[in-house]
Amino acid sequence: MNDHLTKIQAEKLAEFIHLLRDGWDVPGIVHALGTARVKGAAGAVAQAAIRAAIDPTNRTPAVIAMDGKHWRASEPDRLGLPPREIWCPDHNSPETKCRDQHYRTEPPAGWRNNTEAAPDGAASSVERADE
Numbered sequence: 001m002n003d004h005l006t007k008i009q010a011e012k013l014a015e016f017i018h019l020l021r022d023g024w025d026v027p028g029i030v031h032a033l034g035t036a037r038v039k040g041a042a043g044a045v046a047q048a049a050i051r052a053a054i055d056p057t058n059r060t061p062a063v064i065a066m067d068g069k070h071w072r073a074s075e076p077d078r079l080g081l082p083p084r085e086i087w088c089p090d091h092n093s094p095e096t097k098c099r100d101q102h103y104r105t106e107p108p109a110g111w112r113n114n115t116e117a118a119p120d121g122a123a124s125s126v127e128r129a130d131e
Helices: 007-019 025-040 042-054 061-066 075-079 094-100 126-128
Strands: none
Touching: 007 025, 025 042, 025 061, 025 126, 042 061
């Protein structure tokens, strides 16, 4: 099954995007979608195109086919990653491939049951309430 954006889908999507951005003409949007269709499945292209359209800093529909932040949220769909994979925007890759590059902190001991000592050495609020 070919899941790339078809010409009919591009025309319908372009009409919708034109409603979002009336300054973008439908033929220009269709052309940009046609150029972008090789970047991924129809759904990923549609999502990226809509994200590009709602960004007021994008002046023309040509940006749809360009790499940019409007494609990042579509990366898992576009690359066929498992649906639960988390995309890391810092490293532009699946988080499982860059997890060791992130600094993770552990919660203080006893944080779940509120038994950690107060900063001044006094009993915690739970211990005070029990007295």
